[in-house]
Amino acid sequence: MWGTCLAVDGLFTDLARGTYELFGWIPEGAEPRGWVGNRVWLVPEDKALDAWLLGDAESPGAVTKAGSLALVGEDDYLGPPEGYWGTVRVHDEEQWLGSCREFTKILPAENPLPPLLLRGLAPSSGLREVLAKGTRKSLDLEDVVLDIRDDQGDQLADFELRAKVEAWRPSPCGTDLIDLQLARHYPLLPQHAQPLWEQWFAGPPATPAAWAGLDTRKREVWLDLVRRRTCARTRRGGGGARAPALDGAGGSAAR
Structure with a gap:
């Protein structure tokens, strides 16, 4: 273990989001407005090409008056098929939302991750040795695990x-403590x-079914x-898999 810290800045970031303009939009039901879905697929008319998320x-x-619809979201690692800008059909894993005759992607501005x-941070003796050495090789800690705990010390x-x-x-937080800055290559959680995460930092909710009043996006x-x-x-405690408990209870062993 490299050490334990009191808080982490940069856990939540605005993820890189792509904007697609869908020309000649033909809805198949209600017009998409606001939040559309957690997983929305764009399916090319050409069956030889893969859909992307x-x-x-x-x-x-x-x-718009010209008949185009904008969709904004987080592209998966594949993105649209190279060189294809033709007809796509849009599905939210429950129903078809509509189709367009062609589309274009508006590239977002490049914003480096903070x-x-x-x-x-109370550094371990091993981390103190790394910092004292201070070489490029020693400062690369390689693969680590960031273990997030709530205010009661339970794993979150x-x-x-x-x-x-x-x-x-x-660190101004105390004697012998440091503030350690790490580079990272991908976001961890969306802004x-x-x-909701800050609610859980205080501990599991005391009110049963506290999630029931949330909208679909917050439920996700x-x-x-x-x-x-x-x-x-489960990984830390062993003893077999646990069933997720929506209300924050410990979870029972899966059968």
Whole structure:
């Protein structure tokens, strides 16, 4: 273990989002408006080409007078088939939303990811040796696990990441503590998830079915958090897989 810290800055970031303009939009039901879905597929008319996924998709406005619809979301690693800008049909894993005769992608501005800042870190002796050495090779910590705990010390989630030390300095949080800055290559959690995660930082909700009043997008965040919590507690605690508990209970062994 490299150490324990009091807080992490940079856990939540605005993910890179692509914007697609769908020309000649023909709806198959209600017009998409606002948040569209957590997993929205764009399916080319050409059956030889693969569909691609748009995560956490939303439509920021109504269909224009020219008949085009904008979709904004997180592209999967594949993105649209190279050189294809023709007809696509849109599906949200429950129903077809509509189709367009052609589309274009508006590339987002490049915004570098902010570093992770571990504030109030009590470094292990091994990390102190690494920082004292200070070489490029030694500062590459390679694969590490960021273990997130709630205010009661119970495990909430863990994230595997490639960590490289960029900077460190004495921390105002206490004597012998440091603030450690790590470079990272991909985001961990979207910015819109932060309010719900902060509720869980205080501990599991005391009110049963606290998720029931959430809209669909926030329910997706809640479910992702519960899954991460269950997986992290299973990996650390052993004893077999646990069933996710939506209300935050420990979860029973899966049968």
